[in-house]
Amino acid sequence: MALEALKEVARKIIGSTTVDKKFVEExxxxxxxxxxxxxxxxxxxxxxxxxxRKRALSEEVPDYFDTREHVLKIVYEELLKGVGEGIDIPLKKARIMLVGLQGSGKTTTAVKLAKYFKDRGLKAxxxxxxxxxxxxxxxLKQLxxxxxxxxxxxxxxxxxxVVKKALEVAKEDVVIIDTAGRHALEKELIDEMIEIARIANPDYKFLxxxxxxxxxxxxxAKAFHDAIGIxxxxxxxxxxxxxxxxxxSAAREIGIPIAFIGTGEKIEDFEKFDPASFVSRLLGMGDLKSLLEKVERVAKEEEIDAEAFLKGTFTLKDIYKQIEAMNKLGPLKKVLEMIPMLGLKIGDEVMEMTQEKMKKFKVIMDSMTEEELLNPKIIDSSRIRRIAIGxxxxxxxxxxxxxxYETVRNVMKRMKKGKLPLKGLKFGL
Ligand SMILES: Nc1nc2c(ncn2[C@@H]2O[C@H](COP(=O)(O)OP(=O)(O)OP(=O)(O)O)[C@@H](O)[C@H]2O)c(=O)[nH]1
Ligand SMILES: [Mg+2]
Structure with missing residues (x-):
């Protein structure tokens, strides 16, 4: 699939060392x-x-992303706009009519759709x-x-x-009407389609x-839309x-949402069209959307801590919170695989070490007294020994x-304004 090439693009962005004008053009x-x-x-x-191009070259990069993450985010967002909308189909009683050219997959899709609703607890x-x-x-019967x-x-x-009679007796929640296909749209077929649509009055007319x-x-799509309103x-x-x-792009052009996508001959090869996860997958990024949101949210939480510090104190408790914020992002390794935070290129070993260290730091802090956490200066060698044993x-x-703690504290001290170079700090273990 040609769109597969987008995965390469994402990889290229992640793997880049400098994101300059030339790179963006490329x-x-x-x-x-x-x-x-x-x-x-x-x-x-x-x-x-x-x-x-415009956004990547002109927008300011927020604190919590590095330039590559930012460019990746722009690519993701613009592709998302490009794939058009999905459609939310509530799980309730519905009549669905399928139309389309010969061999497009109507009959197979009718049963795929029925199975989709059946799997979600409705009778179809x-x-x-x-x-x-x-x-x-x-x-159709066999399928x-x-x-x-x-x-x-x-x-x-x-x-x-057939449709009239069937609708009189069918008591299922979701009823799906398969229709005839033709090489091209002929008058006879159009008339029949219009008549079926009139009689069935479907909630959804899917092309x-x-x-x-x-x-x-x-x-x-235009021709079908003109005939019966898809x-x-x-x-x-x-x-x-x-x-x-x-x-x-045809769907986007005529402004009709994409409802489902068939991805194989088997009845299971069928999925609801979800633009966000679709684009994430195109970029080979898993659920990029929720990950980006998480990073943003957690980064903002940390920023609040930083403000508190700038007003007065920065204690081990802040380090503790910082580690917890990192944990909220999920397994560090997975996060780093998807988004290269901080421009750190770390191999598996180092990464595991880092996560291990985070755990260790937490355990150590759990063994400290409240006083020690709030005022680390009082921790002398005898306290260090006791904390280690504990x-x-x-x-x-x-x-x-x-x-x-000292390193982070010094970096923060040097800062004048409320903006935090979170990048250097978060994974600077
Ligand atoms: N690979 C693949 N094959 C599909 C998919 N959907 C349908 N097919 C195949 O496409 C062929 C035509 O499918 P049908 O469901 O018979 O198409 P139709 O629109 O009902 O055809 P007519 O009734 O003749 O107009 C069959 O061999 C299906 O197995 C799909 O998503 N992927
Ligand atoms: Mg058919």
């Missing part, structure tokens, strides 16, 4: 290339890459509204049976009649689009094409903690 070119290859509409490619059924292709009835989804179909009736058609999706798009076969970006560590460990 990244922007890489992104352009990846999007064009993925068949994203050229106008959108320009828009996205221009905004990334499918209706065989394709009466044009002789094998359509059996195909439905195989996944214990209720099936309604009546041979010998016209599609409109099923094969990702492989790339940018042609736009024309297709309120969601399902992109299928995202697994098998390099052109997936085309359907994505915490099951060595006097050397205790000294190391005190030294770390």
């Amino acid at each position: 990244i922007v070119k890489d992104i352009q290339r990846a999007l064009i290859k993925a068949d994203v509409n050229i106008k959108q490619v320009k828009e996205i890459s221009e905004t990334i 059924a499918v209706i065989a509204g394709d009466t044009w292709r002789p094998a359509a009835f059996e195909q 439905a049976d195989a996944h214990s989804v209720a099936f309604y179909g009546y041979k010998g009736l016209k599609a409109v009649e 099923v689009i094969d990702a492989a058609i790339g940018q042609l999706a736009s024309k297709q 309120n969601g798009i399902i992109i299928t076969k995202f697994d098998g094409t390099a052109k997936g970006g085309g359907a994505l 915490s099951g560590t060595t006097p050397q460990d205790v000294r190391e903690l005190l030294k770390y």
Whole structure:
């Protein structure tokens, strides 16, 4: 898949040593290339890459990110804008009608959708509204049976009649209507579609689009939208094409949200379209969004501590809080894997050591008295020995903690304003 190249871009940003104008231009070119290859509409490619360039070159980097994190965040945010919206489908009673060109994946998707709702505790059924292709009835029935989804179909009736009759008897929460596909939109098909939509009055009319058609999706979606008013798009076969970006940008172009994505032939190969996690995955970053938010939140908490210090004291208690803030981010190793905080390049060994040390420091501080925590100056060698014994560590460990405290304290002392160079401090263990 061409969009895979975006993972490389993310890696390049993370691995960079200097983020200057030249580097930003290079990244922007890489992104352009990846999007064009993925068949994203050229106008959108320009828009996205221009905004990334402008922001990366002009925005001030906040304290709590380094330049690379900041650029990565910009790339993430602009791609997110670029993929368009998702749609929230409440888990309640609903009628869904599927339309689309021949072979786009409607019948398979009907059962995938039914299974999706079934897995979430609702009863689901499918209706065989394709009466044009002789094998359509059996195909849907077999798939439905195989996944214990209720099936309604009546041979010998016209599609409109089938839907009418089925809706009279179907008592399931979610009812999904499969319809006939054609090579192109013909009048007969359009009329039938309009009639089914009128009779069924669906809550959702989803257009099923094969990702492989790339940018042609736009024309297709417009035609269906004009005919019956689509309120969601399902992109299928995202697994098998390099052109997936085309359907994505078509959705954005005509302003219809993407509801689901089909990623394989199996019924399980189906997911709700969640723009944030979709883009995170494109960048190979796991759940980048919540991670970025966490870093920001925790960094802000620390900043408040810093203000307190600047007014008066900075004690071991602040170090304790700092360590706890780091712990809130989750396993340090994982965090560092995703976002290279502070520009530290640390190997596994050092990283484990660091986390170990954090734990040790905490244990040591747990063995101190309140007085010692608030006024570390009073800790002399006999106290150091007692604390070491109490915490099951060595006097050397205790000294190391005190030294770390002093270092941080000195850095902070040198600061004049309320802004904190959090970067150097957080993982400066
Ligand atoms: N790889 C892959 N194949 C898919 C996906 N969705 C559907 N297919 C395959 O695409 C082919 C066509 O799927 P159908 O569900 O029959 O498509 P349709 O739109 O109902 O086709 P018509 O009824 O003839 O218009 C089948 O071989 C499916 O297994 C998907 O997400 N990924
Ligand atoms: Mg079909």
